[in-house]
Amino acid sequence: MILSRPRSHRISKPQRKQKDFERLSKLNVRSLDQKYLARDSDPKDIEVVKTSGSFVFDANGKRYIDFVMGWCVGNLGWGLDPIKNKLKSFKGPDYVTPSMLYKRWAELANLLADITPGNLKKSFRATGGTEAVEVALNAAISHTKRIKFVSIDGCYHGDSLATMSLSSDFPKGGKNSLLDCKRIKPPLDKKATGELERVLQKKDVAAFIMEPIICNLGVLIPDSDFMKSAQQLCRKYGSLLIMDEVATGFGRTGKLFASEHYDLEPDILCLAKAITGGYAALGATVTTEEVAKSVEYYYSTYGWHPLSVEAAIANVQYWLKHRDRIEENTNSMSEYFSERLENMPFKSAPNIRIKGLAIGINFHGDENYGSKIVETAEKKGLLLSESENGFTLFPALNIERAVAEEGLTLLEESL
Numbered sequence: 369m370i371l372s373r374p375r376s377h378r379i380s381k382p383q384r385k386q387k388d389f390e391r392l393s394k395l396n397v398r399s400l401d402q403k404y405l406a407r408d409s410d411p412k413d414i415e416v417v418k419t420s421g422s423f424v425f426d427a428n429g430k431r432y433i434d435f436v437m438g439w440c441v442g443n444l445g446w447g448l449d450p451i452k453n454k455l456k457s458f459k460g461p462d463y464v465t466p467s468m469l470y471k472r473w474a475e476l477a478n479l480l481a482d483i484t485p486g487n488l489k490k491s492f493r494a495t496g497g498t499e500a501v502e503v504a505l506n507a508a509i510s511h512t513k514r515i516k517f518v519s520i521d522g523c524y525h526g527d528s529l530a531t532m533s534l535s536s537d538f539p540k541g542g543k544n545s546l547l548d549c550k551r552i553k554p555p556l557d558k559k560a561t562g563e564l565e566r567v568l569q570k571k572d573v574a575a576f577i578m579e580p581i582i583c584n585l586g587v588l589i590p591d592s593d594f595m596k597s598a599q600q601l602c603r604k605y606g607s608l609l610i611m612d613e614v615a616t617g618f619g620r621t622g623k624l625f626a627s628e629h630y631d632l633e634p635d636i637l638c639l640a641k642a643i644t645g646g647y648a649a650l651g652a653t654v655t656t657e658e659v660a661k662s663v664e665y666y667y668s669t670y671g672w673h674p675l676s677v678e679a680a681i682a683n684v685q686y687w688l689k690h691r692d693r694i695e696e697n698t699n700s701m702s703e704y705f706s707e708r709l710e711n712m713p714f715k716s717a718p719n720i721r722i723k724g725l726a727i728g729i730n731f732h733g734d735e736n737y738g739s740k741i742v743e744t745a746e747k748k749g750l751l752l753s754e755s756e757n758g759f760t761l762f763p764a765l766n767i768e769r770a771v772a773e774e775g776l777t778l779l780e781e782s783l
């Protein structure tokens with residue numbers, strides 16, 4: 369007698385369709401991606417299925433040590449329980465309309481006012497880094513009634529037309545029509561200070577914007593004197609100082625905010641990425657009270673979605689509780705990375721720049737060497753991020769010594 373399978377094991381037609389879809393999409397993830405996802409370059413051959421601590425796992429079960437952490441997003445490692453649990457147990461509203469009151473918005477803004485440097489007090493809600501910078505530009509124009517900007521040559525502040533206009537990388541053929549922008553060429557030293565003053569003294573610049581440690585230029589570390597003068601010159605000539613800490617914020621450079629390395633008091637601070645540790649999209653433009661008052665028009669439908677706010681609050685609270693321990697680990701791991709990297713047998717002479725766990729390495733006269741290392745390391749199970757003539761490393765700030773050691777050994781074997 370043939371016994372029919374118990375009903376619970378039977379797969380219904382819709383279930384079978386779902387299973388087929390899952391199987392197909394798994395088998396053809398690259399071709400599906402190619403067909404339907406708009407990208408500016410080919411993705412890596414890593415289909416991510418799991419993240420944990422300093423590790424990323426792909427669909428074939430391969431484990432990678434992550435020295436990128438989503439490019440300054442997962443600063444506290446993937447899978448941080450206090451944030452994950454907050455999101456799981458959230459019982460608040462599905463959504464809050466911007467014109468209404470929401471206690472958790474006010475609480476997050478209060479926390480940001482407490483932890484950010486200088487007189488920063490009011491937060492504009494944003495969904496990510498680009499929007500946070502857009503709002504900063506809008507606020508600077510509204511406050512100063514000027515439209516010109518100064519930035520750093522080759523900088524990156526986002527992908528919108530205005531933020532791209534700050535960079536020298538505006539797409540070919542496009543016209544830099546949104547902003548009149550002058551760019552200061554690195555190195556950021558005495559000569560650059562003179563150049564900055566020549567531009568600002570015309571008193572028609574709304575703001576000078578930069579990253580305090582420039583992660584987007586392979587971790588370029590400006591001279592301390594340049595940064596201090598930038599602050600003074602902005603004040604002297606009536607321009608605002610905007611610090612874009614989308615990448616450096618939340619401990620990346622060894623301090624909660626990189627502006628603290630120079631005792632800066634920016635008029636506007638842009639935050640995103642690590643503000644939620646990777647659990648939800650959120651950006652913030654934190655300004656002084658006077659700057660905030662000048663802004664006449666501002667709206668963001670999804671800025672500070674309730675779930676994102678929970679993640680951000682949990683992250684900030686975690687920082688407040690464990691700040692000393694995280695900064696200590698960042699700084700001791702920074703020394704360890706520095707020591708290991710200085711002693712690695714690179715084929716070409718490296719230029720190594722390290723601030724906290726923001727690490728940039730590039731090679732003069734050997735353009736492909738960096739990308740070859742990144743490629744080989746990936747095959748060996750180590751994730752690095754390519755940069756101009758080299759690569760960057762942004763490991764988790766709470767990385768364990770044994771994992772750092774293993775990753776650096778994989779790097780050494782990739783040279």
Ligand SMILES: Cc1ncc(COP(=O)(O)O)c(C=O)c1O
Nearest residue numbers: 496497498525526612614615640
């Ligand atoms: C310094 C800086 N500003 C702004 C952005 C844009 O952020 P988002 O990608 O969240 O829009 C980035 C992204 O890498 C960044 O590094």
